[in-house]
Amino acid sequence: MSFKNKVAIVTGAGQGIGFEICKELAKEGAKVILNDLDPELANAAVARINEVNNDSCLAMPGDSGDVSFIRGIVAFTVEKFGSINIVIANAGITLFGDFFTYPPESFFKIMQVNLAGSFFLAQAAAIQMKLQQSGGAILFTSSVTGHQAHKNLAAYGMSKAALEMLAKNLVIELSQFGINVNTISPGATLTERTLEDPEYQQTWSRITPMGRPAFVSDIANAALFLVSDKAKHITGQNLIIDGGWTSVSVSPE
Template sequence: MLFKNKVAIVTGAGRGIGFEICKQLAMEGATILLNDLDHALTSSATAAINMLRKDSCTGMEGDAGDISFTREIVAFAVEKFGHVDIVIANAGITLFGDFFTYPPESFIKTMQVNLAGTFFLAQSAACQMKLQQSGGSILFTSSVTGHQAHKNLAAYGMSKAALEMLAKSLVIELSQYGINVNTIAPGATLTERTMEDPDYRETWSRITPMGRPAFVSDIANAALFLVSDKAKHITGQNLIIDGGWTSVSVSPE
């Protein structure tokens, strides 16, 4: 029970990577505040985790890109559970588009959710952890597209690279309070969304050196390590989980 008596907030967790992180945290003893924008996903994900471990998960729907909501979710966690130990800013949005015609509204939305939401969630969480005087762990979800160019994802890749710089910058601000902050950068991963593409598994299995895209458990395993006490001396770092893809960077057709 690596996370016994720990309280964790995870955004964008109604399905996919975020849900798997919540599930694994709960099975390791954590109390979870699970967030998603979608009401139905929030409810179903929370219920599924509570079926695995009773009363381990509370759902809170809301827009993780809304700055006022990032404050509300931290305040709610403190009100309900008394403290916050782990925050995983997993919520993000991917809006594809050709650079020459990429609309301003798509750019602004991408930056609002991926950057502003993450920045101000981290701010609210860090203020609370500082007040608690017991340290804490913050984790951001970046992407391999923050390291290697990907067609029609200039804005998205830019936002994800910025998250990694944010983690480095916060080392200066947070280390003195015992708070570590890191990022994970998933590569191609089999989720409900990516599997809507019938060619996704075959394509990424062909161009990934390890012979397959990631499972959500591969990403969650890395995330849990970085927010555990086993990684307390690791901060300002990024961990790429991509089966070696960024080493060769073969582009999917």
């Protein structure tokens, strides 16, 4: 129970990587606030987790790109559990589009959710962690597209690269309060969304050196390490979890 007596917020967690992170945190003893934009998805995810983890997870549906809502998550968590120890800003959206015709509304939507949501969640949580005087851990979900160019993902890749710079900068702001901040960069991962593409697994198995895309557990294991007490002296760093793909960077057709 390595997260016993810890309280965590995870955004974008109704399914996929975020859900797996919540499930593992709860399994290891944490109290978890699970956020997703879709109320039905969030509530179903919490029900699944609580079936085996004694009501350790609560749903907080809403738009993680809305600053007032983000601040509300933090206030709700403190009201419910008295503190916050871990924040994982996992929520993000992907809007493909050709650079020459990419619409402003898509650009600003990506920046609002992927960047503003993550920035202001970290801000609100760090203020609370500072008051608590007991440290904490903040983790952003970046992407391999923040390291290697993908066609039609200029805005998305830009937003993910920016999260890694945010983590580095927050080292200056937060280290004195015992708060470490890092990012993970998942590569191709088998989730409910990616498996909607019947060729996804075969394509990424072919071009990934380790011979398969990641399972959500591969990403969750790395995330839990970086927000655990075992990683307290790791801060401002990014961990790529991609089976070696960024080393070769073969583009999917």
